Amino acid sequence: MTIRTVSRRKFQLGAAALALSILATGCGAPGGSGGNEQVTLRFAWWGNEYLNAQTEKVITAFEAKHPNINIESEPGEWSSYWDKLATKTAANDAPDVIQMDQKYIAEYGGRGALLDLGKQDGIDTSKLDKEALASGQYDGAQYGLSTGQNAYVIMANTKVFEAAGVPLPDDTTWTWDDFMETASKISAAGDGKNYGAAYGSNEADLIIWLRQHGENLYSADGKLDFDTATAASFWERLEEQRDSKASPPATVATEDSGAGLEESLFGTNRVGMAWWWTNQLGSLESTTGSSIKMLRAPSIDGSAADNGMYYKPTMFWSASSRSKHPDEAATFINYLTNSPEAGAILMTDRGVPTNPEIVESITPDLKPADTTVVSFLKDIAPDMKDAPPVPPVGAGSVQNVIKRYTDEVLYDRLTPQAAAEAFKKEVEGMLSSARK
Incomplete structure (x- = not known):
């Protein structure tokens, strides 16, 4: 969630x-x-x-x-x-x-x-x-x-798409390039008031990105299980979202991260796409007054089977x-x-x-939104892979660390590569300390 x-x-x-x-x-x-x-x-x-x-x-x-x-x-x-x-x-x-x-x-x-x-x-x-x-x-x-069960998905606000004159993507075949192009078109039509996509800096965002590259955040034995270069490419993509104006400026994103749903960009129909958990569909539709379309994660090659998604409790x-x-x-x-x-x-x-x-x-x-969620989770089942390993002892605050380094990149205080190296070193220290 x-x-x-x-x-x-x-x-x-x-x-x-x-x-x-x-x-x-x-x-x-x-x-x-x-x-x-x-x-x-x-x-x-x-x-x-x-x-x-x-x-x-x-x-x-x-x-x-x-x-x-x-x-x-x-x-x-x-x-x-x-x-x-x-x-x-x-x-x-x-x-x-x-x-x-x-x-x-x-x-x-x-x-x-x-x-x-x-x-x-x-x-x-x-x-x-x-x-x-x-x-x-x-x-x-x-x-x-x-x-x-839940799945981490992109929620598309159809009201924002329609206002921008941008069609909904085919989420069974779309790539990250398609995602960036779609978001950029919505932002351009929004003229600085609406934006194409929110930044995804949740732990699940990083996990999905790593899984698309054949890696994982944690291994089964509780250690980090990714290359620094892959983590750097995660922050490079978020940086590209900012630079292409597919997503809001860093200052706007920071203000939005502290807002409740009712006051947020997504909740007030000012952003077209954002990452949420499937069980939140009903509350999102109620808050926005818009029909929300759940979309699978984009993939590198356009194959839904390679998008890294998984079921999570x-x-x-x-x-x-x-x-x-x-x-x-x-x-x-x-x-x-x-x-x-x-x-x-x-x-x-x-x-x-x-x-x-x-x-x-x-x-x-079930309410209509809940029926939609049940059907969606069933539809994506053929492409879902095994869930990632359970986060090890010491990993409870890793999500905060991801968000902090995302801010460092978006505010140009660190390069994506420097953020990835610092992130890995910091988390390794957290896990090591917890094992002592």
């Missing part, structure tokens, strides 16, 4: 304290309550008002079926969620059930802070997509269950290894993952469910 990035310094400090705490105390979780003893589970997640209301609804439905389990809500916002979670975990006060992001599966699981869900009898994984299951595994343990359900009620936590996670009742409430707002039976049960009630 497209998100605003924030400083992770407090998280890194909290994670270090967490590691020391776990080493000192051990990480085995106490046993479940057993029987029908009344227990309370704390449940933390991030989201907006709509997602919060939806989550409260599914909690109420679960409690009605499990009257001995009370769920205590701990909703939060992305901007502060991880700092709070790190602080609570380091203080041995983590929530029992945790909404988790893939970039932190290894950070928390690898430090012993998450429960191995694969060892919980109360969780049925037999019907779940196997690749989605693997995406929540680290070092042989199942630290998270995917809430639903929107987020995960995880549980604390220090929970006093691991059995009940497993029961709740199993309900969220496999219950048709929960599926009917959660729908596809946290991604398209990885249990095909849940997808089938909710399909008749």
